[in-house]
Amino acid sequence: MVLDANVLQEFGNLETTEPLELLGPSSLEANRKFTNGTMPGHRLHASPQGVATPLHPSHLGRTPEVVNSRSSSSGSAPTNPNQEGGSPMENVRYHDRTVVQIAIPKPRFPALPYLSSQSGLVYDDRMRNHAEPLPLHDVDDPHLEQPARISAIYQELVSAGLVYDYNDSSRPSKYQLARIDARQATAEEISLVHSREHYDWVRTLQGKTNEELHEIGETFDSIYLNRATWLCASLSAGGAIEACKEVVTGLVKNSIAVIRPPGHHAERDTSRGFCIFNNASIAAKVCQRDYPDLCRKILVVDWDIHHGNGIQEAFYKDPNVLYISLHVHRDGDFYPYSDYGDHLHCGESAGLGMNVNIPWSDVGMSDGDYMFAFQHVVMPIATEFDPDFVIVSAGFDAAAGDPLGRCFVSPAGYAHMTHMLMSLAKGKITVCLEGGYNLVAISKSALAVTRTLMGEPPDRLVSNEASPSGIDTVHKVVRQQSTFWKWILPKKIVIDPGEPKGERMHDVVRALQSDEFFKKYNMMPLFIHRKKISKSFINQVLATSNYREPRPLLVVFRGPPEVIGIPDPRTNMLELHNIYMTDSTKTYLEWAATNDFAMIDVNIPKHVTDVEDDLGYTEADKANVRADATKELALYLWENYIEVSNATHVFFLGVGDAYKGLTDLLNTNENCADRITYVVNFVAASTAFQGVRGNSNEQLSLWYYQHSLIFLANDHSAWDPEYIRTVRRKKYGNLVQSPFKTLKRMMEEHKSQVFELLLEETRDWRENVKTEPNLKRDGTIGTRETALLLTERSKRASSAPLKVNGHGS
Structure with a gap:
């Protein structure tokens, strides 16, 4: 079938080289050439009213061959002359105009339909126009959310041969990414997530001066604006929207949208955190509205280093959208600076359990x-949810080298996450760019994700x-989410308030x-004056009755005994x-008692x-709170x-934190x-290392070095070659690298060395x-003799030889 002459006339002199196949009602697509000065192979787009208009090619970097091209208003297909099968043509009346429909093509290799289908790419060079308003823009020090973010990714994909660039003289390949045109979202679509007032406000930015835009931007949270922002x-x-629609309708198997500005921080009534409109949320809402049978349940995975507060807000009560976010939270002391991203926010009403935050500490x-x-x-919950479609809010600011994220996720790490998510929803997944501010890191990471989407296995x-902190965070989330998901084990223990009240085992x-x-x-x-009452204080400090007497005193600071429990799975x-239960310090107390030491435990x-106390699960008190106490x-x-x-003599023995x-x-x-007299410490890898440095006593660090024995776990970060010269400074004490990693093994291994000391x-x-004639029956001696012993101890301490790693030098 060939287009009617009246239709051709409406769009200019259009020369078709192949008959048109069936497509959705709001798009036109053909393998064609423009003869009115436009680029060969360029597409027409239908307006929301159904009137198609030519799309200028300057911003696309497009392929001249339709085999590598997709129309996008409501989803479309390539017209490949070598493609088998097809659907009959039909004309539909649409606002009194004839619109050609093209059917979804059959896969190139029906036996492997997913593998032989193309992945899609959205990239539009016009999105680079959102920049700091000139002349306020500093060329030498660009904003982190700079236009080069998307062009760097696009050029990386071109250089890798994954996408055809219209400047390339070679022919495109059917194995490359299919190009999906971006378009402006409509007011109706944006208003599915944002208020109409917010939409209208963003649209007014076109008429502002640079100075006005700068002043307006200063009133917002981490936002800059210019006349191209709208x-x-x-x-x-x-x-x-288009990247998601093409996947939902089966025109491409999956897609990646290299877009900016990002969106996951944008809330219903405001822009913030570099984000204007909430792209992923809008796309999800549109797909749910337009394809209720194909796209009822949607999974949104947000691996940006910052919590996607805007996405969480958009779906917090929605039972059909599962939002999972992995982000640095740091108890609310990391952008967007709120407890909204903690593990306790799990959704509300019908959406309870549909919000999963994994907040790194x-x-x-x-x-x-x-x-x-x-x-x-992520995968157990997502698999149980069984989504129809997956959207990834893909910020690459957790990548190594990012100035904001300061994490170490590799391109292979992002590829593995993508690979796992592709096992869901029959592989229907769209990756939408969010943050990421190191151009090299985001380019390499996006390339790895794209290669995985196209079918390549991830690198190692x-x-x-x-x-340890990551494991703690995950277990904390597991305990919280096990209430809502069958596949999350072990289950959270819920205490029945009607049961007799118990006691905490510590x-x-x-x-x-x-x-x-x-x-x-x-x-x-011992009596300790307290500001509050607690069972934990009753026996906190124990002392022998002779702690005041003139004899050696061993003071032990330690945590509770180590307890290992094997729960029912x-x-x-x-x-x-x-x-x-293992109490490693008991051996030291037994030895001290045998050798007539006084003791304070x-x-x-x-x-x-x-x-x-409600006896429910309780986190350990924060490290800084325990340290201060x-x-x-x-x-x-x-x-x-x-x-x-x-x-x-006074000896201090410190164990663990x-x-x-x-x-x-x-x-x-x-x-x-x-x-x-001496300080002996046992420090595990999980314990932060700190030294002794007097503000007024310059010799305190030297004294500590000469009168301490610090056993550090074999795997403590202090032994890292990067830090070893620093921790060898005298203020950190006389360090000994233990061959073991756990406190109980360390204390057992080095007890002879400590006892000898x-x-x-x-x-x-x-x-x-043994020789004092005034020795009392209880082992004490008189005041005069005590003074002599104290004087002698001071002389010996001041003349103690300098020791390195426990050996005299």
Whole structure:
């Protein structure tokens, strides 16, 4: 069939070389040539009213062959003369005009329909016009969200041979990306997500001066504006719509939209965070409206480093859109600076459970963290949801080298995530560009994603080990989401408020320790003045009755015993016979008691139990909160008990996170070094490392180096070649690299070394105990002898040899 002459006349002198096939009612497509000065092979687009208009080719970088081309207003197909099959032609009356329809083509190889279909690309050079308003634009220091972001990605795809560029003299290949034209989104489409007032406001920007636009932009959150912002933002939203429509209707198997400005921060009534319109949300709403049978359930995965507050807002009550976001949250101290992106926001009303936030606790996340999150949260939930269509809000600012994200996701990491998502919705997936501000990183990452969409397997991962903080975040999300999803295990334990009230085991264990230590060592709780009441404080500090006497005093700062429990894999319940407890410090207390040391045992709980405890799952108290509490307690004990005691020697033993209370004590009260004989610390890889440096006492760092033994886990970051010279400084103490990684193995391995040190440092006291005629029956000696021993200890401490890694030099 050939177009009617009247139709041809309406669009200019159009010379058709192939008959037209069936297409959707609002597009025209043909393998044709323009003879009125336009580029060969260029497409006509239908306006929203059904009137088609020629589209100027200057912005497209397009292919002159329709085999690599797609029309896009409502989805269309290539007209490939070599294509088998086809559908009969039909004319439809549309606003009193004849519009040609073209059918969806059959795959090139019917036995492998998905593999033999093309992937689609949206790219429109006009979107580069959204830039800082001249002359305010600084050429030497461009804005992070700069026009080159999309052109760099496009050129990377061209250089890799994945897309045909109209400037290329060679012929396009059927294996390359099919080109999908961007168009401006309509007011009706944008208003599915945004208010009409917001739409109208953006449209008025065309008539503003640069100075006015700059002033307006200054009143917004991380936004700049110019007179092309309206055009670019509507093209960005329209490009996302067309990229999604072509996948939903089966014209391409999947697609990538290289668009800007980004969209996931834009909210219903405002623009923010470099975003004008919420592209992915608009596209999802349009597909749900136009294709209710094909696209009822949509999964939106947002791997931009920042939380997509705008997308979450758009679908927070929608039961048919599942939104999953992986982002740095840092307890709300990372853009967009709100608790809205925490793991507790799971949706509302009918949408409860349809919002999944995976909020990283800090920057520095890598491939291993994202793979762990995908395998334990994203894919199980997404598979159970079983979407009809997948949209990826693909910010590449978690890529290594990004100035804002400061994470380490590799191109292969993005490819693996894409590959997993392609297993959903029969492979119907559209990737829409969001953030990413390192041009090299976003180009390489987008290339890897595109190659995966086209069928290439992902490269090997750079790193496949999840970080401790990443694992903690994922497990936190699993506990929260297990309430809503069958495939998420283990299940969150819900306490029935009608059941008899129980006790938290860390308080029970400490009470048992108190009872055991009283019977074995005559240790009793010390009074500590508190600002609040808690069970966790009752037995927090235990001391032998002789802690005031003139004998060596060992002060231990440690956390609760290590507990290993094997829960039921289905119910997540723990049974007592499957719980094991290891208290590594008990060996040190037993040794100290045997050798006539006085002892103070300080337990630093990870959580201080509230009086009105609901017994539900509770996160450990924040590290900075615990550190401040430990410092306060250490100062209190020093001033009220240790400093005023008659101890001949004072030894501090710090285990795990609690050791920081000892270094804080030295940094705060520099004079306490005069009374301390030695400091021994055991530091695991998960514990931040800190040193001792006096503000007024310049010799404090040297003293700490000469009077400390710091055992660091074998895998602690301090041993990294990048940091080793720094941590060798004297303020970090006398470091020893343990061959083991866990605290209990470290303490077992090095106990002989510690015991030998304590015996050597207290030799004078033990010798005097044997020979002192005034020795009391309870092992104490008189005041005069005490003074002599203290003087002797000070002399020995001041003349102690310089040690390196535990050996004299």
